Amino acid sequence: MWHHSWSPFGIHVHERVNRAERQFRYLPDHHQMLLPNFLPNLKKIRRCIDHNQEVLQAIVLNCVHMFENMEYGEDDDLRKVRPSSTFDMDKLKSTIKQFVRDWSDAGKVEREACYQPLINEILRLFPRDQCDASKISILVPGAGLGRLAWEIAKLGYACQGNEWSFFMLFSSNFVLNRYLQVHIKVI
Numbered sequence: 001m002w003h004h005s006w007s008p009f010g011i012h013v014h015e016r017v018n019r020a021e022r023q024f025r026y027l028p029d030h031h032q033m034l035l036p037n038f039l040p041n042l043k044k045i046r047r048c049i050d051h052n053q054e055v056l057q058a059i060v061l062n063c064v065h066m067f068e069n070m071e072y073g074e075d076d077d078l079r080k081v082r083p084s085s086t087f088d089m090d091k092l093k094s095t096i097k098q099f100v101r102d103w104s105d106a107g108k109v110e111r112e113a114c115y116q117p118l119i120n121e122i123l124r125l126f127p128r129d130q131c132d133a134s135k136i137s138i139l140v141p142g143a144g145l146g147r148l149a150w151e152i153a154k155l156g157y158a159c160q161g162n163e164w165s166f167f168m169l170f171s172s173n174f175v176l177n178r179y180l181q182v183h184i185k186v187i
């Protein structure tokens with residue numbers, strides 16, 4: 001099931017960090033001394049991995065019953081860790097990076113560069129002072145975490161985001177429907 005890909009994320013990423021530490025420790029001491037912050041940075045990275053795993057678990061728990069027409073079997077235990085593919089782990093890492101771009105202060109410049117030209121074109125084609133924006137329907141295909149659709153809807157247009165990726169769909173549901181204030185979660 002889709003949510004089992006999310007559970008081993010922390011394990012997968014911790015293994016990569018452990019491998020980096022082992023490789024660092026194989027370096028001669030005089031080379032290690034050239035990177036005095038390497039091990040303390042790995043410690044910070046490990047804390048971030050654990051925190052991000054908690055956020056991912058909250059996303060999973062938030063959307064377990066998202067689809068009303070889906071039945072969940074008794075053996076469908078969220079705590080079971082199942083093997084996940086490298087593809088799944090890459091999608092999860094991409095989703096976390098997308099949170100930064102779409103929903104953090106750090107992503108504002110990139111977000112404005114990507115989304116503002118589209119928003120400007122909508123405003124040019126359908127000026128709010130010349131039409132009823134709520135009667136203008138806009139579809140955002142590949143909506144990702146829903147930020148562009150949210151920005152368009154915030155302007156008063158009828159907007160719907162469309163997304164095929166469960167990773168993005170569940171995460172956008174979490175950020176758009178679970179939290180009503182900014183800076184509630186840190187990733």
